[in-house]
Amino acid sequence: MKTTFISTVTLWNSPRSSLDRLQESLTKANTELTTGRHADVGLALGYKVGESLSLRQQRAEIDTLTDSNSVALQRIKTTDDALNSIRDDATKFRDALVGLPLNPPVEIIKNQAEAYLSSLISNLNTSVGGQFVFGGINTKADPANDYAGGGPPSLKDLVAGAYSAPTASGGFNIPQSDPAVSGITADDMNDFLDGPFKAIFEGTGWSALSNASDQNIQSLISPTEKVETSTNANTTPMRQVAMAYTMIFDLGIETLSPAARNVVLKKAIDVLSTAVSGLIDVQATLGTTQAKTDTATERMALQKSIYDERIGHLESVDPTEAKVRVDQLMTQIQTSYSLTAQLKQLSLINYL
Incomplete structure (x- = not known):
């Protein structure tokens, strides 16, 4: 015992x-x-813990995309506001040129054109969250230089060079400030505007003003959908607006003959009209992107609710x-x- x-x-x-x-x-x-929820999910769920982890990962991806969409929508909204300002300025100036009298106040419209060009450059340098919205994928550098800045050569230098180039090259062989510009004929001015002058803004000369990339930002707005959520300063409407302002204030219209001056004024009106239509198209494209992004965000919110319900059923x-x-x-x-x-x-x- x-x-x-x-x-x-x-x-x-x-x-x-x-x-x-x-x-x-x-x-x-x-x-x-x-x-x-369970203090030890793995112990409580056993083999089902893999399903829980998978659901949480998918939910985290939706959270990331939702946050990214919020940033993209802010960028689109800021871009659209700047485009509205650019389009309004172009429309106002075009209407002002259309309503000019036979003897227009040349100095006034020159000053207006210069001011509108400065406003265009300011709008192109709009930023949000430290990123420039008109830079394309180049969001860290100012998309636009001053008219007389950048380069060298600057856009102003290129225009002056084309203007004073030999006649065999399409120029007038005199600077814009030379009194002899009064002898430029209407046909010669028309050829210059459609030739060397236009080539500056449509070709590589535009890089003297623009630092933007032609490639726009692409954003994944849902697990299966990617769209462009930005525009850039190199689009045709931007070039056209800058070209119209420049031809008014930097081609010596105060000294041109009435016939040659009318060619410049009419060309500026036509270019601005085309540019305004182009700006509307750019805004329409961004509007479509905004609608797609909003729809994708709403759809992901529903998916998030479903994931939360399934996770709660497992872990709660x-x-x-x-x-x-x-x-x-x-x-x-x-x-x-x-x-x-x-x-x-x-x-x-x-x-x-």
């Missing part, structure tokens, strides 16, 4: 053996009550049941402490 020694110390330590386990269970129960705990477990564990721990206190009072000394 085997006997077991029973001591007061053994009785004291008996409740302590389960106290650590109770406290660990209480910590998990409190976590589940606070977060609404019943808050009522979690609260009951917390209360029970608290009661057990308090009982354990109470028993320990009572056992400490068990001593033979008390009975001697």
